[in-house]
Amino acid sequence: MKEPSDKPEALANEIALAAGSRVGATNERIVAIFDEIADLLDVENANPFRVRAYRNAARSIGALTEDVGAMLARGTDLATLPGIGTDLAGKMREIAETGGSELLTRLRRETPGQIQMLLSLPGLGPRRVHRLEHDLNVHTMEDLAAAAREHRVGMLPGFGPRTEQRLLDAVQARLDRHRRFSLDVAMRAVDPLMAHLRSCGAAQDLAVAGSYRRGRDTVGDLDIAVASGRPQAVIHAFLAYGQTRSVISAGSTRASTVLMNDMQVDLRVVPASSYGAALVYLTGSKAHNVALRKMAQARGLKLNEYGVFRQGRKIAGRDEASIYEALGLPWIAPELREDTGELDAARDGKLPHLVEARDIQGDLHVHTNESDGVDSLEAMVMAAGRDGLQYLAITDHSPRLGITHGLNASRLAAQSDAIDALNAKGGLPTILKGIEVDILEDGSLDLPDAVLGRLDLVVGAIHSHFDLPADKQTARLLRAIDHPHFSILAHPFARLIGEREACRFDAVRVFRALAERGACVEANGQPRRLDVWDTGCRLAKSSGVQVSIASDAHRSADFRNLAWGLTQARRGWLEAADVLNTRSLSRLRAILKKTM
Ligand code: DGT
Ligand code: CA
Ligand code: CA
Numbered sequence: 001m002k003e004p005s006d007k008p009e010a011l012a013n014e015i016a017l018a019a020g021s022r023v024g025a026t027n028e029r030i031v032a033i034f035d036e037i038a039d040l041l042d043v044e045n046a047n048p049f050r051v052r053a054y055r056n057a058a059r060s061i062g063a064l065t066e067d068v069g070a071m072l073a074r075g076t077d078l079a080t081l082p083g084i085g086t087d088l089a090g091k092m093r094e095i096a097e098t099g100g101s102e103l104l105t106r107l108r109r110e111t112p113g114q115i116q117m118l119l120s121l122p123g124l125g126p127r128r129v130h131r132l133e134h135d136l137n138v139h140t141m142e143d144l145a146a147a148a149r150e151h152r153v154g155m156l157p158g159f160g161p162r163t164e165q166r167l168l169d170a171v172q173a174r175l176d177r178h179r180r181f182s183l184d185v186a187m188r189a190v191d192p193l194m195a196h197l198r199s200c201g202a203a204q205d206l207a208v209a210g211s212y213r214r215g216r217d218t219v220g221d222l223d224i225a226v227a228s229g230r231p232q233a234v235i236h237a238f239l240a241y242g243q244t245r246s247v248i249s250a251g252s253t254r255a256s257t258v259l260m261n262d263m264q265v266d267l268r269v270v271p272a273s274s275y276g277a278a279l280v281y282l283t284g285s286k287a288h289n290v291a292l293r294k295m296a297q298a299r300g301l302k303l304n305e306y307g308v309f310r311q312g313r314k315i316a317g318r319d320e321a322s323i324y325e326a327l328g329l330p331w332i333a334p335e336l337r338e339d340t341g342e343l344d345a346a347r348d349g350k351l352p353h354l355v356e357a358r359d360i361q362g363d364l365h366v367h368t369n370e371s372d373g374v375d376s377l378e379a380m381v382m383a384a385g386r387d388g389l390q391y392l393a394i395t396d397h398s399p400r401l402g403i404t405h406g407l408n409a410s411r412l413a414a415q416s417d418a419i420d421a422l423n424a425k426g427g428l429p430t431i432l433k434g435i436e437v438d439i440l441e442d443g444s445l446d447l448p449d450a451v452l453g454r455l456d457l458v459v460g461a462i463h464s465h466f467d468l469p470a471d472k473q474t475a476r477l478l479r480a481i482d483h484p485h486f487s488i489l490a491h492p493f494a495r496l497i498g499e500r501e502a503c504r505f506d507a508v509r510v511f512r513a514l515a516e517r518g519a520c521v522e523a524n525g526q527p528r529r530l531d532v533w534d535t536g537c538r539l540a541k542s543s544g545v546q547v548s549i550a551s552d553a554h555r556s557a558d559f560r561n562l563a564w565g566l567t568q569a570r571r572g573w574l575e576a577a578d579v580l581n582t583r584s585l586s587r588l589r590a591i592l593k594k595t596m
Pocket of ligand 1: 219289290
């Protein structure tokens with residue numbers, strides 16, 4: 001596996017392509033922007049005629065049968081359209097050319113973020129928001145939820161009990177959804193923001209810290225540390241970022257904003273001589289920081305976000321290693337900084353040598369378009385090769401999963417021939433023959449043993465009956481693992497972050513059974529799954545179970561999921577020797593053979 005690289009340009013292109021590929025996309029964008037401008041002007045108590053002009057324009061653009069972009073390309077004067085004057089025509093051209101509007105950016109910056117969130121709820125326009133603020137003192141989503149629960153909203157003129165319930169549902173959904181973000185969503189926000197901050201030229205060094213850097217499976221908000229001698233310039237650039245929805249606070253060395261995706265960003269600027277200290281502080285976790293500070297105090301030192309001090313004299317701060325060194329410790333990887341034993345381990349020289357991207361030799365959970373994947377067998381194998389993998393296992397679904405077009409015995413045999421042919425060609429990663437076989441409700445497997453026995457490995461997973469009582473779920477998994485051919489238990493908890501809870505079973509017993517059988521457990525790297533996650537990786541290690549870090553790729557770009565799985569493995573203290581797919585192909589085959 002190659003080292004991860006961030007390519008914000010490529011990502012931005014991808015997004016632009018996706019946005020531009022729809023017919024009438026420009027019109028939709030103009031309508032959305034004009035509507036939002038009208039709402040925000042209304043909140044500002046702007047001239048009602050101006051507000052109405054934007055609303056009317058949005059309506060007439062929505063009714064157009066031709067794309068505004070195409071009209072501009074033909075040289076049409078937009079001011080000749082009904083309800084559009086020269087001013088609005090200019091705004092339309094701006095949106096068509098840049099995708100955004102300076103007026104909207106300014107209005108968003110001026111309107112409190114919470115008011116914008118209220119406005120974005122279905123059924124809430126400026127009038128109603130004004131009434132909520134005025135009559136009920138409701139200024140935030142939380143205020144609104146509380147007022148609705150106390151039935152104070154339904155009593156307002158123009159609201160009523162049904163509106164109240166609808167609003168409560170919408171707020172609740174929004175609060176639940178936005179409390180924490182999955183890592184891929186966070187990354188899509190991080191990459192362009194960091195590129196923007198780098199481009200201002202005032203940052204000597206910068207990094208995302210907080211839970212994002214520690215690789216937690218979800219992040220609440222982003223924390224950015226910047227080293228600079230010109231903090232004002234950095235703050236200025238940060239506030240001017242185009243994806244900023246609103247500014248929560250802004251000072252001379254720190255600022256907080258909310259991005260368009262509702263994610264909060266806290267930025268802190270320090271001199272380069274304190275950058276390491278700020279990075280340690282902002283990376284956390286809070287528990288790790290508190291424990292570190294205690295260690296400092298025990299040595300008669302003071303630790304804060306500017307450095308380590310002995311009697312007021314700074315003895316460390318420029319980089320992270322200097323901070324830890326001043327406390328008598330080796331540098332500790334961010335993934336371990338949860339105060340779960342890493343400080344003792346560091347002091348005793350017993351920190352693990354965490355598994356790294358370059359240790360990963362292959363991927364043992366990959367789909368093709370034979371089941372629910374997007375790309376062909378050949379495309380997946382070529383992509384795995386480009387990503388530096390030595391081998392991959394093709395593990396399409398079994399027949400029970402109807403919606404995935406799962407493979408029966410004869411289609412599996414045909415796939416096996418195709419794999420033989422590709423392997424014979426050479427020059428590509430070696431392809432192993434596998435299946436993601438469905439574990440049925442009673443713990444039996446969805447294909448006969450005779451069919452499974454012809455494969456190189458069997459990956460088993462549950463895709464139904466997630467909410468069985470714990471004892472039944474445990475029995476189901478134990479029975480599945482007991483099959484004569486069972487190599488890897490895939491995404492055992494079947495959780496979907498923010499959508500489906502982890503299913504309940506006796507993990508200690510199940511992992512013990514895997515250990516006895518010589519079978520492995522998967523650290524699935526799909527950012528919505530991350531299953532097992534850090535604690536499961538740690539349990540695997542203490543149970544003597546090898547972990548397969550897997551992409552569960554459904555398209556050629558998905559091999560990057562390996563990096564997410566790797567992060568969870570590192571958070572679980574795993575070393576290369578604890579991870580199945582760090583093995584060479586021949587050693588891997590030997591281990592898999594014992595499970596088959
Ligand atoms: P999150 O955002 O909920 O996913 O989790 P974090 O860990 O990013 O937490 P956040 O954003 O509240 O704070 C960022 C870092 O700042 C945190 O990891 C450690 C540091 N920090 C925050 N509050 C405190 C505190 O009260 N004491 C100390 N020592 N550090 C703190
Ligand atoms: Ca954070
Ligand atoms: Ca924060």
